[in-house]
Amino acid sequence: MALEVxxxxxxxxxxGYLINLGDWDEDIAKVLAVxxxxxxxxxxxxxxxxxxxxxxxxxxxxxxxxxTKAIGKKLGPEKGSSKYLYELFPYxxxxxxxxxxxxxxxxGCI
Amino acid sequence: MNETTGGVDxxxxxxxxxxxxxxxxxxxxxxxxxxxxxxxxxxxxxxxDVSMVFMDDGVYQLxxxxxxKAIGMKNFSPTYRALEGYDIEKLYVEQKSMEARGLTEADLxxxxxxxxxxxxxxxxxxxxxxxxx
Numbered sequence: 001m002a003l004e005v006x007x008x009x010x011x012x013x014x015x016g017y018l019i020n021l022g023d024w025d026e027d028i029a030k031v032l033a034v035x036x037x038x039x040x041x042x043x044x045x046x047x048x049x050x051x052x053x054x055x056x057x058x059x060x061x062x063x064x065x066x067x068t069k070a071i072g073k074k075l076g077p078e079k080g081s082s083k084y085l086y087e088l089f090p091y092x093x094x095x096x097x098x099x100x101x102x103x104x105x106x107x108g109c110i
Numbered sequence: 111m112n113e114t115t116g117g118v119d120x121x122x123x124x125x126x127x128x129x130x131x132x133x134x135x136x137x138x139x140x141x142x143x144x145x146x147x148x149x150x151x152x153x154x155x156x157x158x159d160v161s162m163v164f165m166d167d168g169v170y171q172l173x174x175x176x177x178x179k180a181i182g183m184k185n186f187s188p189t190y191r192a193l194e195g196y197d198i199e200k201l202y203v204e205q206k207s208m209e210a211r212g213l214t215e216a217d218l219x220x221x222x223x224x225x226x227x228x229x230x231x232x233x234x235x236x237x238x239x240x241x242x243x
Contacts, residue, residue, distance in 0.1 A: 058192035059184070063155060066195045 005031045017099055021055075024102030032100045036091070044088050046075060051101040061106040064094045127238040128159045133168035134242065138183050143171050146243030147189060154196040161200035161237075162193075163230065164222070165207045172203070172218040190220050204230050
C-alpha cells in the first residue's frame with residue numbers, strides 16, 4: 001500500500017502503518033489522522049509526540065498498559081488513564097496513535 | 111505440566127506462574143535474542159511472575175554501546191531498558207559467563223543481579239516454566 005502526501009508517495013504495510021520511520025513528518029501524520037477519522041487537537045499531538053520519544057528511547061512501540069502508565073508519569077495522572085487515551089483514540093490508543101505517529105504496530109498488539 | 115497447554119493451566123485466571131526466559135545467544139547473527147525479547151514483552155500482558163536470565167554469549171545482549179549499522183541490523187538493545195516499564199525487573203546474569211568475557215555489571219545497559227552457577231541452578235529449579243532462547 002502507499003500513502004500520498006504533498007505529491008510524494010510513501011510506502012505503508014497492508015494495515016496502513018508507515019514502512020520507513022524516517023519518512024514521518026507532521027504532514028504525513030495529518031493525512032494518517034484523516035484516514036483514522038481523528039480530528040487532531042493539542043492533546044492528540046501530545047500523545048503522538050510522547051510515542052515518538054518513547055520509540056526513540058526504547059526502539060519499540062509500547063503496549064497500551066505501559067503507555068498509560070508512562071503518560072501518567074510524564075503528563076500527569078489525569079492523562080494517565082485508558083479512558084482518557086481511548087477518548088482521544090477510540091479504536092485503540094496503541095493501534096491508532098502508533099499509526100499516526102509513524103511507528104510500527106506495538107509488539108503483542110493483535 | 112499439562113501437555114496440551116504447555117504447562118499453562120486454563121480456566122484459572124488468578125493463577126500466577128513463575129516463567130523464566132533463558133537467553134544464551136549473542137544478540138545478532140541469529141534471531142533468537144530479538145524473538146526472545148519480543149516473547150517476554152508479550153508475556154508481560156499476562157501478569158505472570160517473569161524473570162530473564164542471560165548466560166553464555168547471551169550476556170552480550172545487555173552490553174552497552176552496540177553499533178549495528180555495519181551489519182545492517184536494527185540495534186534493539188535500547189529495548190532492554192523498556193523492560194522496567196513492563197514490570198519485568200528480575201534480570202539475572204551468570205557470573206562465570208560474565209567473567210569469561212571480561213564483563214562486569216558496569217558494562218551492561220540495565221541493572222542486573224549476578225548469580226553463581228549454583229545459585230542460577232537453584233533459581234531455575236524453583237520455576238514453573240523455563241523457556242530457552
